[in-house]
Amino acid sequence: MADASAETRDGVITRTPEEAEAVQKRRAEADAIDRELVQKAQAGDRTALGELLHKYGPGLYRSILLPRLGNKTAATEALAETYAKVVANIGKFVWQNVGFYPWLRTVALRVALDQLRAKKRLVLFEEDDLAREVDAAQTETPVEQQLSDQRDREAARRKVDDALGEIHPRYARAIRLRILEEKPRDAVATELGVSPATFDVLLHRAVASLKKTLGRATEGRDSDG
Numbered sequence: 001m002a003d004a005s006a007e008t009r010d011g012v013i014t015r016t017p018e019e020a021e022a023v024q025k026r027r028a029e030a031d032a033i034d035r036e037l038v039q040k041a042q043a044g045d046r047t048a049l050g051e052l053l054h055k056y057g058p059g060l061y062r063s064i065l066l067p068r069l070g071n072k073t074a075a076t077e078a079l080a081e082t083y084a085k086v087v088a089n090i091g092k093f094v095w096q097n098v099g100f101y102p103w104l105r106t107v108a109l110r111v112a113l114d115q116l117r118a119k120k121r122l123v124l125f126e127e128d129d130l131a132r133e134v135d136a137a138q139t140e141t142p143v144e145q146q147l148s149d150q151r152d153r154e155a156a157r158r159k160v161d162d163a164l165g166e167i168h169p170r171y172a173r174a175i176r177l178r179i180l181e182e183k184p185r186d187a188v189a190t191e192l193g194v195s196p197a198t199f200d201v202l203l204h205r206a207v208a209s210l211k212k213t214l215g216r217a218t219e220g221r222d223s224d225g
Contacts, residue, residue, distance in 0.1 A: 163213040171206035
């Protein structure tokens with residue numbers, strides 16, 4: 001966790017040399033603990049692996065999966081799949097100086113991407129958009145886990161909120177109620193004053209409108225870069 005005395009300027013945390021040294025020391029201690037757990041997990045110790053997943057799983061759910069998949073059911077399924085992939089592939093993990101979390105984050109992003117490609121349900125992010133995130137996760141310089149989590153949550157939430165503000169208010173309301181709040185289909189249809197069948201058409205158009213808006217926003221960022 002960043003020190004309360006640290007300043008934030010333009011989204012970047014600045015610290016005194018003493019604060020930076022203390023943070024570096026805590027990070028090194030945490031990495032040493034994680035590295036020992038990883039070594040035990042790779043040797044077949046399921047308890048050690050469970051400790052790692054218990055430590056980082058909630059952050060993956062809140063910051064990676066839920067913002068990108070849009071509802072608790074999809075995020076919970078994706079987290080379970082992420083755990084399964086970690087269990088299956090922990091032996092392939094090679095420790096580097098960035099620690100264990102960046103690898104977990106990349107695994108979770110790939111699982112989310114697989115869900116989007118499977119098209120099992122209505123989702124808010126396009127697979128190409130998430131594919132770019134997976135690529136970036138493998139090349140960008142890692143940051144502290146908590147700061148990374150915060151940036152992931154804020155970026156995903158801001159992206160969706162901005163897009164919802166640009167589409168028709170009725171479309172935005174349908175998406176918030178059905179997808180983000182996960183209210184029952186019939187209940188949302190009643191709240192909007194339409195039949196369930198009409199609501200299905202409305203929601204389909206709403207999601208299409210949102211994805212179009214999200215796509216324009218992504219293209220704008222790419223052209224700016």
